[in-house]
Amino acid sequence: MIPMFHADFRDLVNDERIHRVLFLFLIGTYVYTEVKSWWHILLRPLYVKIISMLSDYRSGKYYKPWGPTTPIVIVSTKKQIAELSEAPCLSQRAVYADMFGFKHTMNKLEHNTSNNKVIRTRLYSRLLQVNGPVHLDALYPHLLNQFDINLERELRGGRVVNGGISLPIAQTARRLVSKLMSLMFFGEALSLDEEFSSALLRYPQDMVKCMAAFQVAPSFMSPVIHAVLTNRGEAMHLIQKRLFQCIGSGLSNQNEADKIQLHTILYNIIALTSSSEYWNADLLSQSLLGIWFAASHQPWMNLHFVILELCERKEWQRKLRQELEQHVPLDYKRLEQLPLLDGFIKETVRCNPLDTLAIRRKALEPYTFSDGSLSVPSGATVCVSAYDLMHNPQTYPDPTAFNPSRYLLKEPNSQQRKFTEVSETYPIWGYGSLACPGRFHASLAMKMVISQLLLKYDLSLENENSSTRWSWETFAMPYQNTRVILKEHGLQTM
Structure with missing residues (x-):
């Protein structure tokens, strides 16, 4: 043993x-x-x-957990805001390039420079602000047809609830606005290309995801983060490749019918830069990427909050529907002459700003304001408090109240009542020469969706107690699962 x-x-x-x-x-x-x-x-x-x-x-709250890396300086007087907007060394491009990582999300776009700022500003202003309304007027019937097709598609994917169709507000608003903006930008042929259209929808989402991730990760990780979150920039590269091909081939190879093609941003940016030594196909395609992000991202988010306010305020659904019915058949010019619609959208955005800060600029070098009141170190962000300006009781009596009628008190010819106004008291579009030139396109996309929904449906939330928003630093973000019920109001003759 x-x-x-x-x-x-x-x-x-x-x-x-x-x-x-x-x-x-x-x-x-x-x-x-x-x-x-x-x-x-x-x-x-x-x-x-x-x-x-x-x-x-x-x-419903979130923020950069490790604290800001650069100081933020707030200005508030009209003179300071004007100077903030125009000072050459205070760069709008640079501050958003840092925030969204343009080096990665816009294919190595150079941004820490003020070179050729005037050339870019003049092109964007002429393309979108000066000529834009004329082209939008001509495009309206085609946009309306596009909207009807895409709304029907959304409704088929909805679910029946309480005698109506329930749709997710955020996704529906994003898709409807993206389709409308796509037609304004690129015309029918590219808009109907499912691969290109899908990339247009994904690209702004990629930008926002990267913005959030870049804020909490070390900068040396940015290339890896971008590659992982965007599948190595798949949507960005696809869009830029198609645009490069279109721009490089010039106007002679535009196959679309003249009635649409001649009024698109793509066609007109080619026409306006054909003799320029500065603009080339690569630079134009990059610029269109940036304009597309701004034009397609903010409108659907603002539209999301407009729909929420409409669901909460049934009496305003009736008021706006009455105004709309008095002006059918609707077109671009009639939509621009509806004071209640303008007032409701404007008041929604005032009470629900997507960003509580506005007119952001990065100091490319140390800068002192002309009145000597502020000295800004190099690398700092200078901006205004959009929330404070739009809740100033001297400008907006009883500022916490939701009151679209406040804008009807202006003189009949005053532009202050228009949603697309540029004002130091309503800074959502920026200010001065760099005020958003695409605001007319964004406004039209929102107004078309709102007007067509109100003429056909009563709107209500599927769950009155559902969460509707959360925040990241100074940004308001819609919840993706909030749903609206569209219940047919009655057949309308358009």
Whole structure:
């Protein structure tokens, strides 16, 4: 028995599996001891921070957890705002390039420079602001047809609830606006190309995802983050490749019917830059990417909040429907002459700004305002508080009240009542020469969706208690699962 016992014991001692188990046990004991010793020093504070962030996220609040990397300077007087908007070394392009990572999300776009600023501003202004309304007037019937087709598609994908069709507000608004803006920008042929259309829809979402990720990750990780979140910039590269081909081929190869083609942004940007030594196909395609992001992203988010306000304020659905019915058949000019519609959209945006800060600029070098009141260090962000300006009781009596009628008190010819106004008291479009030149396109897309929905449907939330928004730093973000019920109001003659 004893020799057999010794043999078994010897086999047990020499068993490699036992060795591995003992080795892992010793390593585990060591790791546990080290972790325990570091728990109160390092890991527990980190754990508490993560739990706090998750709690804030669930409560509808989120922010950059590690604090700002550059100072933010706020200006407030009209003179300061005008100077902020026009100072050459205070760059609009650079501040948003840092925020959204244009080096990655816009294919190595150079942004820390004020070179050729005047050339770019003049082109965008002439293309979108000066000629834009004329082209939008001509495009309206085609846009209306596009809207009807795409709304029908959305309704087929909805679900029947309480005698109506339930749709997710955020996704529906994004898709409807993207389709309308796509036709304004690129015409019918490209808009109907499903691969290109899908890329147009994904690209702004990629930009926002990268913005959020870039804020919380070290800068050296940005290329990896961008590659992972955007599938190596798939949508960006597809859009730019198609645009490069169209721009490079010039106007002679535009195959679309003249009635649409001649009024698109793509056609006109080619026409306006055909003799320019500065603009080339690569630079134009990059610029169109930037304009597309601004034009397609903000309108659907504002539209989301307009729909929420309409659901909450049934009396305003009736008022706006009455105004619309008095002006059918609708076209671009009639939509621009509806004071209640303008007032409701304008008041919604005033009470629900997408960003509580506006007219952001990055100081490319140290700058002191001409009145000597503020000195801005290089790299700092200078801006205005959009929330404070739009809640100033001297400009907006009873500023916390939702009152679209406040804009009807203006003089009949005053532009202050228009949603597309540019004003230091309503800075959502920016200010001065760099005010958003595409605001007429954005406004039309929103007005078309709102007017067509109101003429055909009563709107209500599927769940009156559902969460509707959350925030990231100064930005308001829609919840993706909030749903609206569209219940047929009655057949209307358009």
